[in-house]
Amino acid sequence: MSDKANILIIEDEEAIRTGLIDVLIFHGFSTDFAADGNSGLDKALTGKFDLILLDVMLPGMDGFAICEAIRKEDREQPIIMLTAKTADEDIIQGLQLGADDYVAKPFSIAQLILRIQAVLRRSGLTQEADHIIELGSTKKNNYIQIDTRNLSAIKDNNDIHFTRREMDILLYLSNNTDRPVPRDELLNKIWGYAKNLDIETRTVDIHVAKLRRKMENDPSNPCHLVTIRGAGYRLMVD
Numbered sequence: 001m002s003d004k005a006n007i008l009i010i011e012d013e014e015a016i017r018t019g020l021i022d023v024l025i026f027h028g029f030s031t032d033f034a035a036d037g038n039s040g041l042d043k044a045l046t047g048k049f050d051l052i053l054l055d056v057m058l059p060g061m062d063g064f065a066i067c068e069a070i071r072k073e074d075r076e077q078p079i080i081m082l083t084a085k086t087a088d089e090d091i092i093q094g095l096q097l098g099a100d101d102y103v104a105k106p107f108s109i110a111q112l113i114l115r116i117q118a119v120l121r122r123s124g125l126t127q128e129a130d131h132i133i134e135l136g137s138t139k140k141n142n143y144i145q146i147d148t149r150n151l152s153a154i155k156d157n158n159d160i161h162f163t164r165r166e167m168d169i170l171l172y173l174s175n176n177t178d179r180p181v182p183r184d185e186l187l188n189k190i191w192g193y194a195k196n197l198d199i200e201t202r203t204v205d206i207h208v209a210k211l212r213r214k215m216e217n218d219p220s221n222p223c224h225l226v227t228i229r230g231a232g233y234r235l236m237v238d
């Protein structure tokens with residue numbers, strides 16, 4: 001076994017696929033690939049990969065269905081979607097289905113490598129943190145108990161499941177409840193992006209929206225994970 005990060009590329013366009021393989025090997029990664037959706041999902045579920053690069057438009061199963069199926073089995077597997085540049089709805093859908101990040105085609109190699117390295121740099125927040133986070137109160141009918149190690153929560157006797165990335169956001173906010181946390185700080189601390197990069201913050205917003213749908217009684221009027229206008233996101237502990 002080598003200690004190189006192993007990346008699965010699920011991409012049907014041969015020119016892009018072989019280009020990706022060359023570039024990733026050049027940058028010190030090992031790779032495997034699939035050229036259609038079904039064999040891609042099969043490899044994703046049976047292999048051991050540090051990261052999956054997942055195209056949206058594929059013969060057989062599409063990238064969204066694959067992302068959803070992977071997340072059902074494994075909430076920790078890092079996934080970057082390869083989306084068409086103009087297709088905003090692709091980006092949003094991919095992130096909603098559990099992708100950690102996206103790269104829009106046509107992408108620059110430098111940008112792609114940066115994002116891969118960022119996703120591979122696990123924050124490791126979860127291991128160090130307190131086990132249980134409690135928010136709200138039973139009196140206000142908004143109590144939720146979050147188990148950070150199991151990536152889960154209990155709310156109204158229902159089990160909620162989070163991805164690793166979602167939990168990292170919650171943990172970071174829970175360690176900074178005295179202030180709103182700006183979106184670029186979350187991109188830096190959770191996604192590992194360097195500061196001053198012109199990277200869209202929509203990835204953060206979509207993850208926050210997903211968290212709200214899971215945690216809040218009324219996601220459009222959140223009481224736990226609130227927006228402080230012009231300042232960022234804040235987790236309310238009382």
Ligand code: CA
Pocket residue numbers: 011012013055056057058
């Ligand atoms: Ca394609």
